[in-house]
Amino acid sequence: MTTGDLKNVVVVGGSYVGRATAKELAQALPSTHRVLLVEPHSHFHHLFTFPRFAIVPGQEHKAFVPYSGLFSSLPNAANHAVVQARVLSVHARHVNLDREWQGSKQLPFEYLALATGTSLAEPAGMKQDEKPPAVRYLQTHQEAVKRATSILIAGGGAVGVQMATDLKEYFPDKAVTLVQSRARVMPQFHPALHELISKRFDELGIDLITGTRIVVPPTGFPNDGTPFQVQLTNGSTVPTELVILATGQRPNNGLVAGLEPSHPGSLINPENGFVRVRPTLQLLDLKYPHIFAVGDIADTGVQKAARPGIAQAAVLAKNVKALADGQEPTETYVRNPAAIHLTLGMQYNVIFRNPNEAEGQTQPTIVEKQDGREDMGVEGFWERQGIQVINPQQYHL
Numbered sequence: 001m002t003t004g005d006l007k008n009v010v011v012v013g014g015s016y017v018g019r020a021t022a023k024e025l026a027q028a029l030p031s032t033h034r035v036l037l038v039e040p041h042s043h044f045h046h047l048f049t050f051p052r053f054a055i056v057p058g059q060e061h062k063a064f065v066p067y068s069g070l071f072s073s074l075p076n077a078a079n080h081a082v083v084q085a086r087v088l089s090v091h092a093r094h095v096n097l098d099r100e101w102q103g104s105k106q107l108p109f110e111y112l113a114l115a116t117g118t119s120l121a122e123p124a125g126m127k128q129d130e131k132p133p134a135v136r137y138l139q140t141h142q143e144a145v146k147r148a149t150s151i152l153i154a155g156g157g158a159v160g161v162q163m164a165t166d167l168k169e170y171f172p173d174k175a176v177t178l179v180q181s182r183a184r185v186m187p188q189f190h191p192a193l194h195e196l197i198s199k200r201f202d203e204l205g206i207d208l209i210t211g212t213r214i215v216v217p218p219t220g221f222p223n224d225g226t227p228f229q230v231q232l233t234n235g236s237t238v239p240t241e242l243v244i245l246a247t248g249q250r251p252n253n254g255l256v257a258g259l260e261p262s263h264p265g266s267l268i269n270p271e272n273g274f275v276r277v278r279p280t281l282q283l284l285d286l287k288y289p290h291i292f293a294v295g296d297i298a299d300t301g302v303q304k305a306a307r308p309g310i311a312q313a314a315v316l317a318k319n320v321k322a323l324a325d326g327q328e329p330t331e332t333y334v335r336n337p338a339a340i341h342l343t344l345g346m347q348y349n350v351i352f353r354n355p356n357e358a359e360g361q362t363q364p365t366i367v368e369k370q371d372g373r374e375d376m377g378v379e380g381f382w383e384r385q386g387i388q389v390i391n392p393q394q395y396h397l
Contacts, residue, residue, distance in 0.1 A: 006034040006079060009320060010095060010109040012087050012255065014039030015047065017295030017309035018115030019070060024317035025113070026071055026080050029324060034079040035071075036107065038095070040086040040129045043067065044385065047124065048306075049376050051163045051246075052343070053138050054123035055145050056170055060138040062378040062395045064131045069386020083107070089258035090114070092288065096258075110290065111320050114256070114275060117296040118249035118304065124159040147225045148242035149174055154214045155246035156180025161197055162343050163244060168204040169345040177207040177238055179214055179230075188303070188338055190364040193352050200344045212236075214243070249304060251275075251297055262287050274299035279332035281316045290323065292316050303338040339365075347372040 009029060011022045014037050022037040029035070043064035053060045071077040085097040094108045101107065119125055123141050128134040145151065151167060151174060153160045160178055168176045178185070178201070184194035185208070201208050212234040221243040222228050229237040251273040261267045266285040269276050275293040276284035277300060283291050293299075294316050295309030302308045312333045319329030339353035349372045355361035382389055389395065 007032055007110040007324075008108055009033050009035050009111045009113075010107060011035065011037045011113045011115055012090070012095065013115035013117055013252075013295075013297075014041065014044065014067065014082065015115070015117055015295075016306040017117065017313055018113075019044060019067075020310040020313040021113050021115050021294055021316055022080070022082075023070060023074075024313045025320060026074055026076075028317040028321045031076055031079065033110065033324060034081070036081055036083050036109075037067070037070065038083045038085055038087055038097070038107070039067070040084065040098075041126075042084060042130045043134075045126055045134075046378065046381060047120075049378055050123050050126070050138070051159050052166055052374075052376055054141040055163065055166050056374060057139070057142045059375045059378060060142070061131075061135050062375070062382070063138065064134055065382055065385050066387060066397065072386050087255055090255040090291075091258050092260075095255075111323065112291045113316055113320075114291070114293040114297055115295050115309075116252040116255060118251050120159070120249060121245040121247055123244070124246060144223055144225075144242055145171070148240075150227070150240045151176050151242045151244060152214070152230055152238055152240040153178045153244045153246055155248060156182065156185035156208075156210070157246060157248060158186065158340060158342060160244075160246035161185055163246060164206050165200060165204060165344045165348075166346070168206050172205075175207070175240075176205075177209065177240065179209045179212065179232065179238070181211070181213045183210055185210070186340075189340070189352060190354050192364050192366065196350065196352075196366070197344070200348070204345070209238070216245075249296065253297065259285075259288065259291075261285055269299045272299065280319050280329040281312060281333060282319065282329065292320070300333060300335075302333065302335055305338075305340065307339070308333075308336065343372055343376070345372070346374050 011018050022035050026035040046063045049063045053063050067082040071080040083101050085099050088096045094106050097105045126134050153164050164178045212232045215231040227241050256267050262285050275297050277293050277298045281292045294312045296304040315331045315333050318331040322329045337354035337356050341351050343349045347370050349369050351367040353365040
């Protein structure tokens with residue numbers, strides 16, 4: 001069978017969940033199907049390292065990993081492909097690309113998985129698609145951090161908390177302030193996590209301001225090393241030389257606009273912007289049983305994080321396989337309590353899991369560790385992505 005005879009299974013979005021979805025599908029489906037992962041980035045963006053590598057120099061080139069190892073271990077690896085392109089719109093049986101692939105900007109599919117996730121402000125997310133300018137962005141951010149004597153971080157989620165602790169531990173002489181709009185940091189977790197983080201902030205000397213937001217000027221904040229005042233919505237001001245935005249996630253739901261809903265609100269939840277799905281991860285709208293959404297973009301009610309999203313990838317693959325076999329999908333995703341592995345400095349890190357109330361738990365699970373590494377074990381991540389590095393220069397490719 002030639003590649004032209006294969007049935008396309010398209011995955012849109014190549015971050016942690018999209019990558020896992022593509023591999024699960026490639027392993028589950030018969031040789032009559034090929035998996036095409038469509039992603040505009042030239043390399044996999046190892047987002048978990050961005051907060052650290054935007055501060056600490058010397059490892060930033062390792063945050064961008066080639067996709068070449070994705071299918072390499074599979075017996076039918078040649079059937080599948082990573083398509084470097086941006087999907088402009090999604091339709092019932094094809095997607096439109098911003099550039100040609102195999103002679104066409106239109107890519108037909110038998111099944112489609114949307115893994116478009118959410119957008120994050122830089123430096124937690126990256127605007128650049130190619131590796132060299134993305135590496136330069138992190139290096140420029142490192143220089144701005146090094147130059148500033150005082151730094152304000154806006155946002156008390158995982159990114160803001162991790163950057164604050166990294167900053168203060170790596171540069172103890174800098175004044176670091178974190179501003180959080182809610183009464184506590186990381187409010188989706190049990191209050192014990194806020195207490196643990198507050199204690200860590202006190203140990204390091206980080207100022208925490210809660211219950212207010214920063215006011216972002218229309219022209220943005222200066223970044224030339226001169227001091228300025230940041231206005232807060234509670235009327236007060238904070239002096240600083242650098243502002244880092246870590247202000248949350250925005251769902252990347254624009255592609256669904258190309259689909260015709262059965263009725264208003266059947267595709268996107270108007271309350272939160274996430275794509276509505278059934279327990280099988282098929283779109284809730286019955287017109288599109290062959291289209292799925294997975295991970296952060298899916299309105300599952302599950303924590304928006306890589307681990308639960310990757311678990312959903314396995315569910316999706318089994319359900320696509322069922323459809324390909326002419327059967328009804330029956331696999332459903334599991335709702336587990338929110339959990340996180342959080343760095344709170346170069347070595348200190350914590351595994352925190354909310355209590356499983358369905359099992360009668362009332363207290364969270366907390367595992368504190370001191371085994372963190374400055375490079376966050378990034379070289380081991382390359383190996384797990386199927387990239388065998390013999391010469392360190394390969395990390396720059």
